[in-house]
Amino acid sequence: MRNNKTPWRPFSKKNKAEQDTKKSHVPFRLDFLFFIVFLLFTALVVRLSYLQINKHDEFAEIVEKGQKSIIEENAPRGYIYDAKGKVLVGNKANQAILFTRSTGMTAEEIKKISKQIVDLIAIEPEKLSERDKKDYILSDPKELKKAEGKLTVSDKLNTKGEQLSSSDLYKKTLDKVDVKDYEFTKEDEKIATVFKKINSAYALQPVTVKNKDVTPEEIAVVGENTATIPGLSAGTDWEREYPEKDQIRSILGTVSTEKQGLPEEKAEEYLKKGYKINDRVGLSYLEESYENDLKGKRGESEITTDKNQKITSKKEVKPGEKGDNLVLTIDLEFQKKVEEILESNYQSLINSGKAQYSDGAYVVVTEPSTGNVLSMVGLNKDPETGELVDDALGTYKKAYEPGSSIKAATIMSGYENGIISGNETMIDEPLVFEGGQTKSSLFNQYGSYPLTTVQALEVSSNVYMMKIALGMMDATYTPNMSLPFRTDVYNTLRKTYEEFGLGIPTEIDLPSEETGIVRTNYKDKNGNYLPGVMGNLLDLSFGNYDTYTPMQLNQYVATVANGGTRVAPHVVKGVYGNDNSGNLGEVKKEIKPKTLNKIEGKESEFDIIHQGMVQVVNGPMGTAHGAQGASLPIAAKTGTAETFAVNPTNNNVETVINSTIVGFAPYDNPQIAVSVVLPKIKDDKDATNVAILKQVVNAYAETHQ
Structure with missing residues (x-):
């Protein structure tokens, strides 16, 4: 069959014409694109020529002047004064050699500068860690290359097979350095000491190279070499x-050095507040608690760097300001007298052998109405030398069974729970329980005496307190009775004790306050009551179970003196600014009395408690007769709690007592509250506690009247 369709001819004239038409558009587009690029390039060349020729001098001047940066510099902390304006903590200004590290400075450059500095001034080598030595070794490029050459392929990868970051790779490189292969000369140690300081500093932040024993000659030689270094x-x-x-x-606290900088556990918190890693901050007690007030306000300096980031000049643009000051409630003159009183009496106990097992002696004096701490003194024996050392912190960080000192709180608990009323009479008699266990008052182990509430405090009746506790169990004493398992009464008593500050924080303005031991484990793992659990409850009622700090005991007796108002103790009177000379200025923040709670007892009930405590000193059977005749009349309550100590020579357990006393004076218008704690004394008849109380009251009258 014949195909009538005309065959396609790729090289026909018609197809060729179409292709030529399409081809003619391509060179045109390319030419147009090249033309646009040419115009842009020409404009760029013209602009660069303009900048280089016309603006040359202007840019040269900028480069010559260098880049300016503002850096912050530390300012000194505020002072701490006693109540009368005597400086307790100040600042000692020292001449110092400083170095400000430029940006991009290499370890090799730091090492070179460190050597130059050592050649200029006397540097005392500091203790170098293994890491310090390795960093110094690797500052030599040859040593760095040698150590890096020891890295395997796997050393350079993480667990996912990815390339390590430069910092992680450097840590791996450090592992390849063995310090034992290198001999550190005295000169090396000096250079490494300076290297460590500069290497750990941030760029454009001054670091102290030397601040002790800087001579005028060294100051001069540094001034002569600021251009070369x-x-x-x-x-x-x-x-x-x-x-x-x-x-x-001890209560003033400490401040970190520039080397220590921010404490690791709080570094993140401080950095968020704008601190630098090497800033000095309060590490403990008042320095820590009042860090925000004591820290200075940073100064500012202008740093100029050249095109190579080298520092060419530095000038102060804003001077730093000294931090605010603290004025304490503690009068140093009175504090010294209390220290002398405690030291003299405690040393006598040691010399007599009565303090063989004692682990301290403590006195706290406060102003009941304000909570002002007038004195807090603690002493302890150095176990190696036997010398007495300061342990003021023990006044709020060490807790002991106080004995009968807390009986006023038990009386108030009896009132609050309807067990007694007014000056109620109860019989003091030895209490005999099922199984023959006997508990009695120290003054009466055989007879039977009717006692009013006032008399119960005067003679320190344990039985009166135990009968209050029995009443809380809904029980009346009968010979050979068994005690009901009413562990809820622990909470009943402790609720009242807490109202006086016993067993809970006093809220003193010092960190890490201890609250004593309040035992709450009444059953064994099988749910059975532990042996003696209810007998311990009776012991709790007269102070022979839970433990309290001397500060808690002081708050308790201050609350009694206040008629039931519990006030937080504080050692800082206020925060003060600086005058034009940098000395103590105007008050900026006054620490006002902080009422924590008010006991809802009747005024007549507190009057009865006060009468009882007055009789402790002045009554015919009072336990603190030695406090009579003080410069200010005293109301008090003594305590002797039986406890135990281990004889280190034979490991025998021996019975000792915690000797305590709390009081306030004058008893008709209380100005001071005093607590005395002498733990683990061997003589339960010893009256050193009473003597200390009287002497402290006399010292107060001498310094404050």
Whole structure:
């Protein structure tokens, strides 16, 4: 069959014409594109020529002037004064050699500068860690290359097979360095000491190279070499000084050094507040608690760097400001007298052998209405030398069974729970329970005596307190009775005790307060009551079970003196600014009395308790007759709690007592509340506690009247 369709001819004239038409558009588009690129390139060349020729001098001046940066510099902390304006903590200004590290500075450059500094000034080598030595070794490029050459392929990868970051790779490189292969000369140790300080500093942040025993000659030579060693400068540094030596040093606290910087556990918190990693901050007690007030306000300096990021100049643009000051409630003169009183009496106990097992002696004096701490003194024996050392912290961090000192709180619990009323009479008699166990008052182990509430406090009747506890169990004493298992009464008693500050925080303005031991484990793992659990409850009623700190005992007796108002103790009177000379200025924040709670007892009930405590000192059977004749009349309550100590020579367990006393004076218008704790004394008849109370009251009258 014949095909009538005309066959397609690729090279026909018609197809060729169509292709030529299409081809003609391509060169045109390319030419247009090249033309646009040419115009843009020409414009760029013209602009660059303009900038280089017309603006050359302007840019050269900018480069010559360098880049300016503002850096912050530390300012000294505020002072701490006693109640009468005597400096307890100040600042000692020291001449210092400083170095400000430029940006992009390599380890090799830091090592070179460190050597230059060592050649200029005397540097005392510091203790170097293994890491410090390795960093110094690797500052030598040859040593770095050698260590890196020891890295395997797997060393350079993480667990996912990915390339390690530069910092992680450097840590791996450190592992390839063995410090034992290198000999550190005295010169190396000096250079490494400076290297460590500069290497750990942030760029454009001054670091102290030397601040002790800087001589005028060294200041001069540094001034002569600031051009050859950019970043090196002379300045002033400060450190805390204590004009009164060790007086209440422990509660004042400490401040970190520039080397220590921010404490690791709080670094993140401080950094969020704008601190630098090497800033000095309060590490403990008042320095820590009042960090926000004591810290200085940073100064500012302008740093100029050249095109190579080298520092060419530095000038102060805003001076730093000293931090605010603390004025304490503690009068140093009175504090010293209380220390002397406690030391003299405690040393006598030691010399007599009565304090063989004692682990301290403590006195706290406060102003009941305000909570002002007037004195807090603690002493302890150094186990190696036997010398007495400061332990003021023990006044609120160590807890002991106080004995009968807390009986006023038990009386109030009896009132609150309707067990007694007014000056109620109960019979003091030995209490005999099922199984023959006997509990009695120390003054009456055989007879039977009717006692009013006032008399119960005067003679320190344990039985009166135990009968209050029995009443809370809905029980009346009968010979050979069994005690009902009413462990809820623990909470009933403790609820009242807490109203006086016993067993709970006093809320003193110092960190890490201890609250004593309040035992709440009444049953064994099988749910059976532990042996003696209810007998321990009776012991609790007269202070022979739970433990309290001397500060808690003081708050308790201050609450009694206040007629039931519990006030938080505080050692800071206020925060003060600085005058034009940098000395103590105007008050900025006054620490006002903080009422924590008010006991809802009747005024007549507190009057009865007060009468009982007055009789402890002045009554015919009072247990603190030795406090009579003080400069201010005293109301008090003594305590002797039986406890135990281990004889270190033969490991025998021996019975000892905690000797305590609490009181206030004058008893008709209380100005001070006093607590005395002498733990683990061997003589239950010893009256050193009473003597200390009287002497402290006399010292107060001498210094405050």
